[in-house]
Amino acid sequence: MPAQGGVAGEPDTSRHEDPAESVLLAERCARAALTRAAEPGDVRLGQLLAEQGAQWVYGALCEGRPLPGVGERRLSTWQTRIEEARPEEELAEVAALGGRFLCPGDREWPVQLDDLGEARPVGLWVRGRCSLRFAALRSAAVVGARACSGYGLQVAAQLSAELADRGWCVTSGAAFGVDGAAHRGVLAAEGLTIGVLACGVDRAYPASNGELIARIAERGVLVAELPLGAHPTRSRFLERNRLIAALTRGTVVVEAQVRSGSLVTARRAAELGRYVMGVPGPVTSQLSAGVHRLLREEGELVTSAAEVIELIGDIGELAPRQEGAVLPRDLLHPRCREVLEALPARTAVTALSLSRRLRMVEPEVHARLLELGTLGFVERQGGHWQLTRTCEDHQRVTERSLNCGDSVKR
Template sequence: MKAFRIELALLREAVLGTLPPDAAPPDDDQVIARFAAGAWTVLPEPGDGVAGLVRERVGDVRALQLLVEGTSATAWAQALDDGEVAQMVPDALSRWLPRLGAERILGAFSQGAAHRQRLLTRADEHWPLAIDDLGPHAPAALWVRGDPAALAACDRSAALVGSRASSGYGELVTGQLAAGLVGRRFAIVSGGAYGIDGTAHRSTLASGGTTVAVLAGGLDRFYPAGHDELLQRVVATGCVIAEAPSGVPPTRWRFLARNRLIAALASATVVVEAGQRSGSINTAGHAAALGRPLGAVPGPVTSGSSTGCHRLLRDYGAAVIERPEHVVELIDGPLEESVALGGGTSDELRVLDAMSARAPRGVDELAVRTGMAPRDVTAVLALLELGGAVLERGSGWVRGLGRSPSPPRA
């Protein structure tokens, strides 16, 4: 039996090498689906929106079948049932077809297995759902070294990013922010580079926290080479991820594409130190486009290393970040403001303290977290909603941008 013109036995061997040793053996359909997802990390460049649209319309497996079969433009249009996307396919095929080959795709799996990588797909329990906010620009799968379960910590995390040519000031602030956030049970996301990124990872590790590094090239060879030992330590306690398969070198374009993953994974992005043309500004742009909270650390006005941060503060509405508490407020909302509706009660504070700015929580969950009766939680939510302090989001409630009650004064 064959799939994609490759013997199914070869596909199974390839896929098994990128599964955890204790994973249940996949059936034939699961093997084919996982292989197709991995293939779509090989064929397009990271962030290829046409690839994402095609996969959205017909699925990873069918899209790969159409590619392998050499389907005509007319047949693509019929399969996609979307004229606008179909018009983009011919140009996209000219990008994808040169990389279409069984040896290339099977090689990505074999090299991944050789370097103890796991292929993480949307079918896996540890897939970070926040990545899907990238829409058609989201990756088909992720290559992971370390424990994929560490990605769950990104549900409450901050990306600390900045210049490779960091100053002592930038590294000091980064270390303080990372350590303080770890103490508040936040994970730290960064890009593994020299400078601010490396300091963020080191401080997190030293504080006993969870950190995730997102790299621009394949995970068979860590980049930069001078951070190999650091990234091995990240692997031991968290994970290192990439959307590019083994053998793909980091390039300027791939660094820029990688930045969107950092912004999507983290609950908020903080630029600690960055010059006017720093790649961290690109990460900040992705965070803003995704609606993620954005902060920047101010520096001396005479320092070229902080001009990018000042630009974010001046022109893009980034929040001023001076200490870890400011990052927490950026994500969870301010905790000490006067209330818009008559002063704020202890019940209101209890409900707000139990809420998140990002993850909706239902009345029953809030009742458990606050120790209040569900009917009392419902009544408090109604009052808070009037003041804009909370918003209803589908399955639950989140913190709003309105003014929250301040704690009672002694």
Template sequence: MTIFNLPESDVLGLLAGVRGMSDDTGIDPAEAFARAAWTCIAEPGDGVAGLVVNTLGAAAALRLVLTTAQPERWEAALMEQGEAADPEGEALRVESIAGGIERWRPRLNSVDVVRAFGQARRVSAQLVVPGDALWPVQVADLGQHAPIALWWRGIPDALRALDNSIALVGARASSGYGEHVAMEAASGLVDRGYAIVSGAAYGIDGMAHRSALASRGLTVAFLAGGLDRFYPRGHDDLLTKIAQSGCIVSELPCGQEPTKWRFLQRNRLIAASSNATVVIEAGWRSGSLNTASHAAEMGRPLGAVPGPVTSPSSAGCHRLLREYDAVCVTNAAEMAALVDDDGGSGDGQAGAGTNVADRSGEYTSDETRLIDALSTRSPRYSIDVARRSGLSVTTVTSTLAFLELAGAVAERENGWVLAPKARKGDARARQK
């Protein structure tokens, strides 16, 4: 038997290097390997990929895409398992499946999967999948947008601690006030038995992690790229310490670089894995509002720390308090009460249904992904852009046409390039 054109013995050998600490509970090796392969094939948050994997099983879905099965065959297989729904909640149509196939096929390369396993083993990264004892079951609230598998480095206790954790997030360009609040909040929450979750960015994130470590607590950092490429680079030492006494997690395999789109998708994991999210300091269009949006959509308690009304660094927090029903919190005790009291809202639905991230910016999510995949110097053909962005070639072609009209990209004789001004564009929801 072969899996992804690899002999079963090779598959078992690859898994042996990354499954030692996952506390697996009899997970089929073929299923675990296929889920790892899907992290190389589909972009984070791909709802169609999540649906077919969860409905058919990762191995069966992988076989279908490898055998170049037509969308109708996928639809029939899904219907055999019961009625399926696409990310918008309607019956999964042939068009949705066809779009998914176009996105995945440019990445069907077993060499890339083998390389990802090798790099994971080199840095002592582990693979955890649904059904494992270490799997954070709360991410199921993301539905078909939940991660297919997760890669992690650290100690198992930190991953288990996500069951009792609070996310502290905020601006990269933080003030002394914001960093002081983050330090006191993380320390106080650790004293109350909570693990601290954040994104390891500069500013508030970094301070929250450092304070948790200094208080000898557990902290978990979610990254937007592979675990072999720490980002930001200035936090190499911090992330190394987290990996030693806490945990770093990513749904992307080793070798993958962070992009703006992946930061936005990473934010949903921060919100989903935590019992509550607190925004300590944020500008009007901070990426922290994207994390807050995900927390609100899942009905998770959401808190915001007020700041000086004259400070742009607190404008996003004030916006959450005024427009999105976030709870005003000023210290660790009030942040802990978000979990204990359901945020004082009665139903835990702070700002439910309001997508904060969609309230500003000019680029759509597809446009953001294409801009991330392009270079100002090296022209790239549409098929290469599709592979890098995780979008179908059809979507890439049509979206590039719109971006060209807007002056954001240009077509050269040997491919597409990014206009310098596009990098300075005001994306829909900036990464932190």
């Protein structure tokens, strides 16, 4: 069998194999079985793996021996579940699906998962032709509400497609709503996406996303901690979220209520030192209330892929500044703008009265008025100056806006 990441052909242990390869197979089988015994993110199992090794823990469970620091109830559950494990057969089954089982230390293992410490996955069941490690190197999570609005669907799809166009992988949970829109946006842009499941990689959950999940397996990567055939539960969804956070450089939340699983992903990302970002929505929408709280407390506001990449990308990958249209008056010298803005909208005034209002010497005011006259902003009426018709209309609109603001303040 290959030295890294998977099983080729029938895993017949009766064959004469290279000793190092036999040890690797034993380790892989032990870890595959343990993904069936314990729930994802079990810290005590992680501690035992670090202290004793996977083969020792697996052997102890098979033989009914006690495990240090493991209570009777948990031990009984692990022992019951381990009886159902068929690790060699399951490794062959996932290989038949075009997948593999990854262990820490494999070349394809994403080393950023090690940041989870004792809650690191025992192993990962993976489907897809792409390397999980390489896909996760430049990856951003896009998550959000399942029952999202049309705005949320549009933003998630567009943001994800833009990230894909810029060479970034988008990771999400293949669920309804924002997750599904994020994956579809990437696939439409012919980019790379990672779907992290709370069930086995041979199952489609939700079932109505079956076609989407199949496309992710074909053109991206499907990942799960749970073995083949495993079904999702609420706790498994929550633990799945920590994988999404750990695999990526940052998490973007698009629509989330105050109590939302996507905010759990954001919190996990913050705990791991990853960037946490949110896309704002209407202040009247409860679907964005959780995002707005996130932005107030710890998140970065983003509205485009360029702004996401500026945070999580390499040095120098800056988003272009968004500015309003350049108006003719924006090109004026600052002192010219002062004089222009001091002119009343409807009446003509002298240079002397303007100099007093601006506390600027009269010769300079006069010089600025001459400049403005050549540019068509003002015109002379005897010894007085006034705005031209076009400039007067603009000034009147500006004054109305300012007066409206003043009335609100009052």
